[in-house]
Amino acid sequence: MNRLTDTIKNIVKKNWKKRKKTARTISRGAVTASVLSALSGIGLYATALNTTGTWVQEAHIRSKLTEEGVITDRHGAYITSLAGIDDPRRNYVEFAEAPKHLINAFVAAEDRNFFQHDGIDYWGLIKATGQGAAHKLVGQNVQRGASTISMQATRQLRGLERKEGALYKLKQIWYTWQLEHAARSTYGKDLGKEKIMEWYLNSVFITAPEVYGVGQGARYFFSKEVSELNLIEAAFLAGSVKAPSNYNPFTRDATEQQHAHEKAKERTTYVLERLRTEQAITQEEYEQAMQMLLREGIPFNPSPVAKAADTLADLVKEELTRLQRERKIPERLTGVRIVTTLDGESQMAAHY
Numbered sequence: 001m002n003r004l005t006d007t008i009k010n011i012v013k014k015n016w017k018k019r020k021k022t023a024r025t026i027s028r029g030a031v032t033a034s035v036l037s038a039l040s041g042i043g044l045y046a047t048a049l050n051t052t053g054t055w056v057q058e059a060h061i062r063s064k065l066t067e068e069g070v071i072t073d074r075h076g077a078y079i080t081s082l083a084g085i086d087d088p089r090r091n092y093v094e095f096a097e098a099p100k101h102l103i104n105a106f107v108a109a110e111d112r113n114f115f116q117h118d119g120i121d122y123w124g125l126i127k128a129t130g131q132g133a134a135h136k137l138v139g140q141n142v143q144r145g146a147s148t149i150s151m152q153a154t155r156q157l158r159g160l161e162r163k164e165g166a167l168y169k170l171k172q173i174w175y176t177w178q179l180e181h182a183a184r185s186t187y188g189k190d191l192g193k194e195k196i197m198e199w200y201l202n203s204v205f206i207t208a209p210e211v212y213g214v215g216q217g218a219r220y221f222f223s224k225e226v227s228e229l230n231l232i233e234a235a236f237l238a239g240s241v242k243a244p245s246n247y248n249p250f251t252r253d254a255t256e257q258q259h260a261h262e263k264a265k266e267r268t269t270y271v272l273e274r275l276r277t278e279q280a281i282t283q284e285e286y287e288q289a290m291q292m293l294l295r296e297g298i299p300f301n302p303s304p305v306a307k308a309a310d311t312l313a314d315l316v317k318e319e320l321t322r323l324q325r326e327r328k329i330p331e332r333l334t335g336v337r338i339v340t341t342l343d344g345e346s347q348m349a350a351h352y
Contacts (some may be wrong), residue, residue: 056182058195064157065092065202065213065251073342079312091215093226101231101281102214103197105238108274111149115193119150119180120173149200151176154216156203164246176254206237207244220250223301231289232268235275239267248303262299312342 029250054060071079105127107114122152147155154176155162183192206217217237218226231238247264249257269290276286316338323329 016024025303034309043140056179058186059198061157062092071338071340073340075343076339079340091213091219092202093198093213095194095201098214098226099116099229099234099276102226102229102234102237103201103279104280105234106149106197106201106270108242108278108280109235109238109271110311112274112278114149114197115190116146117150119148119154119176121148121198125169134230147172148176149182150196153196153200153203154179156205175280205244206243207240207248220248221300231272231281231285232293232298235271235289236238236264238270239271240264240265249300261297265293268293268298304349312340316340 003007017212073079087281111121114239147288151172154160154172158175160172160175179196180192181197186192187195202213204214205212206214206220211217211220214226214237216231217240218224218229222232222233222238237248247260247267249260249264272286272289272293274282275281276283281289320329
């Protein structure tokens with residue numbers, strides 16, 4: 001990777017010196033475009049495909065995204081997951097288990113050409129870079145991502161820290177090439193894209209605190225399994241990943257909850273409109289969903305046991321961390337079920 005970084009830096013430096021000083025900020029977009037166009041010429045694409053490593057292998061990814069450990073009450077009622085930001089084990093959802101409208105919602109909201117491109121939306125990336133540079137020229141700090149679903153999955157699976165700048169974006173492209181190539185080589189073009197979508201759905205950050213993957217998202221927001229999500233719930237989950245903290249009413253102070261509900265409704269409406277535009281739902285389905293959304297809002301339904309047992313869950317996690325630090329229990333708690341002495345019904349009666 002050091003050679004990759006050095007090569008990219010040299011290309012950027014060479015192109016940068018050719019630009020006029022009066023247009024330096026805007027020219028960053030042009031420099032990035034020239035770098036992208038030069039990548040295949042200097043053989044980086046072929047090199048990326050030949051140096052994939054173990055991180056793109058199915059066995060490695062599945063071991064990272066395996067079934068989560070959970071904490072329950074004495075009767076087995078779900079309280080919370082043991083998965084965290086640095087320990088991304090989820091309630092794994094196969095592609096075939098995800099409702100079609102959930103997959104379509106993520107494609108409509110995040111990457112409309114996901115099933116057609118090779119992992120990178122080059123034109124969208126160049127356009128976003130140029131727009132971002134133009135905003136900086138007039139003193140506005142507007143972030144333009146243009147990251148495809150494949151690139152987002154790569155960031156999570158490869159453990160890339162989110163950064164700004166051309167070098168970071170080019171490294172992300174490098175690893176995305178590897179992921180796409182590995183998936184297609186193993187499963188073929190169509191099934192390979194389905195596998196990448198599956199990995200994305202199980203690794204995407206849904207919301208704080210530490211909710212990753214649609215399996216956890218469905219439980220956290222609606223107390224449901226993914227297969228039970230309706231169109232509105234699916235549209236909300238797909239839309240919320242853009243700015244998770246804006247749409248989560250459970251982490252808000254009472255005075256901000258209404259605002260979070262309204263923002264969530266606006267974002268869900270946007271996703272439903274995108275689904276209609278992409279003809280992923282019919283006009284009738286769109287109208288029915290909108291009527292229900294306007295009449296009833298988003299049907300949030302957090303687990304009452306989990307909400308009432310927040311303090312206990314935190315204590316359990318603190319104790320587990322201590323035991324792991326002292327090496328009395330394994331660091332990986334995949335599939336572990338911790339049953340507490342809490343009686344969920346009694347706790348809810350006391351809490352509410």
